[in-house]
Amino acid sequence: MLLTFKQITGMETGKNVEDHLKVHKVKKKILRKQVRAQHTLMRHEGIECVSHATQSLVIANAGLGNGMSRHQLHRIVENYGIVETLLMPPNKPYSFVKYESTEEAKKAFDALNGKEVTPEDTDQNIVLYCNFVEKVFWKNSVPANLPPGLKVIENIISSEEERKMLESIDWRGDENNQNAQKTLKHRRVKHFGYEFRYDNNDVDKDKPLPGGLPEICIPFLEKCLKQGYIKHQPDQLTVNQYEPGQGIPPHIDTHSAFEDEIISLSLGSEIVMDFKHPDGQTVAVLLPRCSLLVMTGESRYLWTHGITPRKYDVIQASELGQKVGTITADVRDLTLKRRETRASFTFRKVKRSSCNCIYPSVCDSQKGQQRRAEPSFPHSELQASELEQEYVHKVYEEIAMHFSSTRHSPWPRVVEFLKSLPEGSIVADVGCGNGKYLGINKDLYMIGCDRSKNLVDICGEKHSQAFVCDALSVPIRSGSCDACISIAVIHHFSTAERRLAAIRELARLLKPGGTALIYVWAMEQEYKNQKSKYLKEKHGSKDKEEESNTGTSQKLLDDEKPDSSIQGSSCSDQLLDDSEDKGCAAKPVADSRLPVHTNRTSFHSQDMLVPWHLKGGNKKKGASVDKVSSPAGCKESQELSPVFHRYYHVFREGELEAACGSLDCVRILKSYYDQGNWCVVLEKL
Structure with missing residues (x-):
């Protein structure tokens, strides 16, 4: 019996070979776009895909955010098995589906990758790309109440x-x-x-x-x-x-x-x-x-x-x-x-x-009664960026030398976290300030970054590794850090979206299983019937206040606190006279939407300006006080000692945990209160 070429070689000939190559090319293109979708989901959404088959899929391009309704998507995915869960995050271009069995999910994975569909009431096709995930989970927001009135x-x-x-x-x-x-x-x-x-x-x-x-x-x-x-x-x-x-x-x-x-x-x-x-x-x-x-x-x-x-x-x-x-x-x-x-x-x-x-x-x-334009709550991303530029970034450049002189005593529980890490761990200090935590544990490879060039220069003088960058965009490869710390940084971002983005950026840097420690100022300066030392010292002696300014008795992280001018505001609707501030000539910012805090008092507003009284000089060594410039975040006393105002958002109990919990790429290992600060330890999933 004569055998054909196809039977001998197992290969097809002519048009069959051409068709086979076309199919292979299409599959290769789908695979490439599937991998790209996987990387996009991880980078921008923190969704970690896996290479092995599971019961659950994330389907890119099949979301409420790009016109796919629940009814239409359910009609598509139920063709491949019993759907246990279908989650469609609001305004997102992807959805999650969980099948009753891994076999059903595998069947959907094979069928839907590269599948073209047309959302209802539109004439524009979209192409679906699937990846397996270990679990289908989306942190539901607590339903908000209607605005008052x-x-x-x-x-x-x-x-x-x-x-x-x-x-x-x-x-x-x-x-x-x-x-x-x-x-x-x-x-x-x-x-x-x-x-x-x-x-x-x-x-x-x-x-x-x-x-x-x-x-x-x-x-x-x-x-x-x-x-x-x-x-x-x-x-x-x-x-x-x-x-x-x-x-x-x-x-x-x-x-x-x-x-x-x-x-x-x-x-x-x-x-x-x-x-x-x-x-x-x-x-x-x-x-x-x-x-x-x-x-x-x-x-x-x-x-x-x-x-x-x-x-x-x-x-x-x-x-x-x-x-x-x-x-x-x-x-x-x-x-x-x-x-x-x-x-x-x-x-x-x-x-x-x-x-x-x-x-x-x-x-x-x-x-119409205002004398000049004053800082206010931002209504847009541009306004938020401009507010932070004037009342955070520029201020830290001006006060860097004095700020650093008050920041040399590390916080015990931050030290405890760093010393608990395995030898050889790679650690990023995002918002490192003058780098006081960079040399705590000599067994770690630590690198710092900060928005302030003058503070990064101070790190360099200490022979610490640090560079200038924004905490919302850290130029470190994703998944390359064993741990991160963010100590008194996130409360300087002026919208909830930007604060969440800063947390998401920390998560991006971590390897799976990596941990991050976050500290932010707390609204509650009295917690479980105990006042923070900050409030206890309200009527303390001038010597005690000066001692806290040098960092030997630090209570509240800014990195912890300004000189004798530390947070608190007695009223959320009007500005207050800072006449109680000892040694501080800060005056209220007239008619501002953002109140200026009063020293040694409890908070009554979550968003405010915190004065820093620049004592004895400015940011550069040897410069005289009367040569200090006065940006928007600065006022000067009669003695020409400038007072700078920094923007802060103080966190209520549970607010930091809720923000972290909204990211499904991390889980909270620990949360605690530490002398006027809310703190969390996160683990990358």
Whole structure:
């Protein structure tokens, strides 16, 4: 019997060989992109993939963040086995799926890698890439409460009333009618009673529009007055119409333009409105169809509110989950919902006098009294970076020599951590200051980094290894360190997002099984009925204060504390006189949103400016005091001794642990309180 070439060689010929090569090429391309996805997930999200098969997969490009709904993804993954868990983190371009067996997960892995799918209601294909993970886990955020003074009342009107109110607005426009709509970049809008002017975010109180408010709104407003949702009869109405993909930028309604209560009726479709506090806290609030939003007090005057321009909102998937209030981060029950055309009727009462609210830093009436621009809570990444540049980085450059002279006594529990590490461990001190911890354990290979060049120069004078960099971007290879320490650094970042990014960067540096020690200032200077030594010394002698300035009796990490000026603020809403500061000529930063602390007092604000009184000289050896420059973070006393102000965010109990716990690439081994500081020890998973 004659054998064919294919039978003899086991190889195919002609077109079969060509097809085989094409398949091989495609598989090679998929593998390359799969590995790239794996590296991206690890680098940016801390998700560690494994090379062996498990029950669980992370699927890149199949997330809420790139248009994949829960229903569609579940329909895809259930083709390969019984799905135990499907987690879709909000706004992320990936999801986790756990199957009942490893065999089912392997089947999905083989089928889905390189698979092209089209998200619902779009015409753009996406390609899925899978990797195995040991476990499916996402730290659920604690559902946030509504901002103070905010209410959402469901079903305030009937569907029939909704229909009539929508029909009462004629969007065809009439150029001769002063109420004709304006077409803005993000929406269409009509005004009644008074026209809202977008050039100055105010109304012309002497030029009311003819006709007043629409008659159809009067019964509704009488109902709101009767039920106590408003105290004043509104005389201004703004009607906004939003198509899918449209929104309104974050803003605070001008204080002096309107009275306290502002109410907004949602018609035609539900929407998610985003509220943000100046300290970075955000709350996503679901406004159902036919619901009323009531803003008073803090939610009206301090929090920004806006609608992100997008075609989908992340909402609770189940009927049970769809409730009024905040949208939780429970990724077991989140999905996308396509927006529909929505109209909002926002009613206000025009204010006839200036505003005298308790939020002067964001009040247009009281801002006019400011003598100069002052630091405030950042509302954007750019503002946060600028605040830290002026009130952290520049200040440390100026005070480096004096700061270093007060920082020579290491903290016992930090020393204990370093001495517990195995011989030969590679350790990074991120935010090393003058490098006082770099030589603690001679059996370790330690390297330091700091944003301040002058402090790094001091490390060099001590023959320690250190370099200049930002703690958010450390130029050290991922997974190369056995341990990291971050001592009194993270509290200098001015938003929750940037503080979390700093923790994530520490985790990136660690090898699996590596550990990190983090110290931050604590809001609680009295803990378990014990005052920190910082508070105990409030009425101490000048000698005792001077002793603490030299580092022999350090209590609170900054790296621990400024000279005799250390944290605390007696009031979160107004600035305080630092006249109690012994030897410190610090004065409050006038009318600032950020309060200046008062020495030796408890904290009453989490975000503040902490004075540093530069005694006896400036950053450079031999320089005279009167030659010290005065950046934005500095004021000078009558004796020309400058006082610098540094930004701090002090952490409440549990806040540091919650931030660390939100990263699924680490676990908390230990957390404790150490003389006015919250501390955690993390392990890289």
